[in-house]
Amino acid sequence: MDAGEWKKEQARVDAVRGQLKKRIARDEPIVSELKAQVVGIRSEFWDDVTVNLAESDDRIETAVSMKQQAEVLSERERSHRALRSGLQKMRRLLPAPYFGRIDLVEEGTDGTPEQAYVGVASFLADDGETFLVYDWRTPIASLYYDYGPGAVRYETPGGEIAGEMTLKRQFSIREGRIRSMFDTGMTIGDELLQDVLSRTSSSQMQAIVGTIQQDQNAIIRNDRARLLIVQGAAGSGKTSAALQRVAYLLYKHRSRISAEQMVLFSPNPMFSSYISSVLPELGEENIKQTTFQDYLELRLGRRYELEDAAEQLEAVLAGPEADDSIRLRAASISCKSSVRFLERIEAFASGLLRSGMRFKGFRLRGRVVVGRSQLTERFYAMDASIRLPNRIELLKEWLLEELERLETAEREADWVREEIEFLDDDQYRKIHKTLRRQRAGADEEESVLEERLLRTEVARRAFRPLRRLAESLAWIDAAGLYKDLFRGEQAENAAEERWSEIAARTLSALDDGRLLHEDAAPLLYLTELVQGFRMNTSIRYVIVDEAQDFSPFQFHFLKRLFPMAKITALGDFNQAIFAHSTELAASAWLQRLYGPDQTETIVLRRSYRSTRPIVEFTRSLLPDGTAIEPFDRPGELPVLVRAGSAEERDRLLGADLLKLAAGEAASIAVICRTEGESQSAWEALRAIPGLESLKRVTKDTAKFESGMLVIPAYLAKGVEFDAVLLYDASADAYGEERLRKLFYTACTRAMHVLRLYAAGAASPFFADASPGSFRVVEPARP
Template sequence: METLEQQTADTREEMVDIRKNFWDEVTVNFEDSVEMAESYASLKQQAEVLSERERTHRQAAMQLKTLRKLKSSPYFGRIDFQEDGEGVDRVYLGIASLRDAADEDYLIYDWRAPIASLYYDYPPGPAQVETPMGTVHGELKLKRQFVIRDGEIRSLFDTGVTIGDELLQEVLGKQSDAAMKSIVGTIQREQNRIIRDERSRLLLVQGAAGSGKTSAALQRVAYLLYRFRGTLSADQIVLFSPNPMFNSYVSTVLPELGEENMQQTTFQEYLAIRMGKSFKLENPYAQLEYALTSELDSGYQARMAGIRYKASTDFVALIERYLGLLGQEGLKFRDVTFRDELLVSADQIGEYFYALDSAIAIPNRLRLVAEWLLGLLKERQKAALEEAWVDEAVELLDKDTYLKAHQSLKRQNRRNREDTFDDFDRERELLGQYVVQEQFKPIRARVRKLAFVDLKAAYVKLFNDPAFAASLSGSIGKSLPREWPDICKQTTSRLQNRTMAYEDATPFLYVIERIRGFQTNTSVRHILVDEAQDYTAFQFAYLKRLFPFSRVTALGDLNQSINAHAASDENTGFAALAALYPQEETETVVLKQSYRSTRPIVEFTSQLIPGGNEIQPFNRDGKRPTLTIAANEEELHRLLQARIEELAAEGNRTIAVICKTAVQSAIAYEALRNDSKVRLIEKETATFEPGIVVIPSYLAKGVEFDAVLVYDASAACSGYVKESERRLFYTVCTRAMHELHLFAVGNTLNPFLGGEAANYYDVPGTRSSDTTPVHTL
């Protein structure tokens, strides 16, 4: 550490000196080509030296940071392994490797090293490990765990195949922080399988709430960066998160392990970039807010049917059939004009396009059309030089434009080895060329961008005539929703108003990209998709074409499918995603153990969903969930305030009042903000911080809190009443790590709190054996 501290200080001084004196030794003479070349070489050399020093400083600083962490907690595990026919090797495991300076022997092995698999995968007894030299067989003599804090061993114990309950209890029993923590000391066998998978092109991870899916995925990134050091970098990995706040929540995991963060984005952010300013783009939270609050709107049923259908594999098949038809007929084009003169009509472009060989893909044919149009523009540009408007335009050139044109033409003359032009006619001719070039430049640019294709019309055509889509759907043996005519009206109306509904955004981009050619990203090697159950078939089809060479790790839980399209499992991304990859290249891992919440909370939440009995709670004791009934809204807010103060006094660092909708969140926030240091989480919130928050249900996904207060568990319309809201209610309740408290106004609860679930929560003021004094629908 002392060596590195000196090294970083020295390189920092060098970098400062180079930056201060960067221009001192450089002279620039634009008139002398030899001096220009020398100046360029000098600048290049200075920049390379600076870049090398910055790289050295960055690497040393990262290594120093890692050593400081090791000093505080050098290792978390030890295994004694005896290879067949050899002596016993004692191996210590930590977040990074550490070698003895004298003999180069490893004192501590990085948890990602091959030997560490023995720790995660085997109990004491026969074991084997894969190494670069082949499979090594032997016996695991000892498996020991340590809790080391601030350089002191706090506890140690021997354990079996699972990483011991003692260490998990120590980690999970703590209060939550503002950021997700590394779990390298508590990785379980199934999580290790996820982390070290190198074979699969598609890795599907289906896991119960709190099963460590996201944590394992982030450790997987750290493992891949370690395993393929030199050939894989962090900027070749992309994480698609559920929302911007989640990006903040997980942003510290990789740096904590000494790795750079991968690229992080949301699918919505990506859509917004690709859509540009062409449309006002709806976000998924606005769509979900509509689904949860607008049931009485006249077009609600048609909109919801449209959301579900446009998320389905049936709609993907319809679009593919439609794109096939556009290769034969029906693609719409725009006129190419110049100064109000029609140069090439849309009909002429269409005739030329469809006269080309239909075996050529649409994007390639459009490029041939663009070349043809550019040739016609070149001829028209030559003819324009003789037209009277050019002389008028030359006369009207302002001083700056004239000088700019004049300098440009002087450079052109030097390149062409021509004498400077003092002749008035020659100058006039060259300035005329400049004017004409500038006039035609935007037209040529639009042609190169294929602006002569009416891409919006290509998508809208599917909805202009309901019978047209019906005939296409019938030709592939599919049927349309019975609300299709109304779906068509709503879709065309929105697009005419330049509004893009969230359910239309990906299909729209998919259609136009298939027409003009996908702008694929071939540099990204791995993508991770969290909350994958909320993605549509179209979104995964789009991602696969966008990242054609990437391996995919998709994480999710079907029981937490809360988006508006998730009415049936066929519309969720898992099945649609799996269909995109060969079965032999796909690996599926199911995680059933839940670690986030205490046993009483997991026992309660598992009653809320079908098949919940398969979820295995981790044996961490805690308080039973509670249900508090308020007589009215005013009393509800008073009871919430009292509970928040109680939880804060007990040391809970993150307390969430989770509301169903953003509208409800605003009401709760206004009622609680005067008496507490409460923060309102909105869809634009980009950072996750400790404290007391009021948050809509759908923004709480993927995040955990010490204590959760469910704002409305009643049977009112503001509560969770419909069967389609069961998963949303389950998702809300599973955000709690240590305490879960439900609140309701009135004597009627939502239907999910009845039946067996009623045996797993307490109602304050009654004996635990009493019947709950309220009714469920």
């Protein structure tokens, strides 16, 4: 780049920063003053309004005065919020006002190119019209991500604009100085990306706004698809693109959609903390984050002892695949996560329109007051065309009336008289108050009236839990219905492998009040088919990360739970470590969920997280791994360290940990296969001098921190580390084919360094890796 051009650009950066500083200096005192005013008005609110309620004129005056004060307050609050957010944007722009420039000659103009500089927020000149910086989410900025110099077109709210891009320039600016600057073609320069990716990790995910790639931009800006499926290689930027997409959508629909109307399903709470700084970094509020497990807990947690996905995985990994009970459990999981089972449940629910409903009766003091057969008879006496949830609603209404009738009749029962003795003082006082009020106009004698009131109170108290039960729909015997799928005629028709054993195990777990993870979503699905689906109509966008771990049941839930939402499902089938996994792009049932017209799929092949040698090693572990493209970032080969014993392995690994920590690595993870392995590895390694502060991550860890830690592979999903040390890569630990994806997931967490340790024979996966894609190190022994 010639020096004159560089100087010109630096002068522009200086000028824009000058404007920013001027505006910041102007607005800072105004924001502080407004804040002081708001605080002042709030605290003096009651002093300033004339409170005089004696006369009616005064009352009006007071109301007017209060209204005026409230209006002043909300007007000041609005101005304060707007100015403060403008100020925050300017402060964010100050160190690096922009990262890109495009020159565009619009069709039909005189040929003079318009220059558009692109940054994290828009910034206008004093005239209030000229954009000194365009927000990366503005329509014109899309050109920066989608095109190279040449013919271009982009959508604006006013229609399509076509033109010629005459220049595309990238900048790296730090603290106001241009560090690098180059004109590029189609892709956003590898140089910049190299620079960004070679940095060490931090405890929080970073925004990628300056280096978004074209295919990622397609994810970010897609607002057509009802279901957007993103299948992307490990480290291809799925999570990053998803978060940028949230920021884009919040900007695009800022007048009608707020952060509360979006929800992100993440794999675990630690992951939520890891990504929580991206949106604030982009000047947006964080959206709601949850896990599917949270939803299950909310709906089923009170009634059952719920197993979570991690416990399920641990159970499956607890023994060798050849172990019969492990095989049976795996068969149970895959059967209950299948579309076939979903369809079976739907067919079973339709059958309930005719027969088979199960209810629980209502008891009062050990006596049945509304029997289950009474409920069933009423249910089936209804018109055959009425849907299940509507019948339940009608039955509930009847139940509430019936309980009221029973309660009135029950007041005369002998036990009520006895219970009166047990009313406490408070209740007596309340009743006497009512008594005093009613006595005036009553014909009855006081003692008769008193007894009537007391009896009413006792009966009301006794029926209260029954009324609550009726409202809660807990009188539908959902577990009983679910059990019916595993017994009698239903069970006999099942063609699944080992069905009768699966059925026996399911029934015995349910009888103990335990709900296995694979039963939770199907049971809830069946319950909702009967009683109607809960809905949240305010949510407009749902993002599902690690979507390969979602079963058909979970996707069907999302569709029904969020009927007004567009869903983005991001995942990688190669990282499907749980037994219930979805192939995403290749899944026919997922395509059918909203139908092909409303479903779009984007595939990301390029992997950015790891160095080229790491990607070359990890992709060679997969049968279709050649489709994954490494980003050309150099680094050292992955290393297989062969140890003679477990003790030697711990010693060697410990020494490597210390060496890496003394170097540049900010985060180093010792990744284990299971929670149990993680616990014993942590104990063994912590005993090594210098490693006393080694941390251990469990499924209850809420916050992601950098430094040295030990973590089970399934919890490391979605996060990344400068260095990954795979604790046990021996044939004992990873000898089975079913563990290939877990192994792959663990290895792909590494950004710069990957070392794998094996005491004894190494995992057979190494034999599948390309020759020369890793180095073997064997310590010299005497």
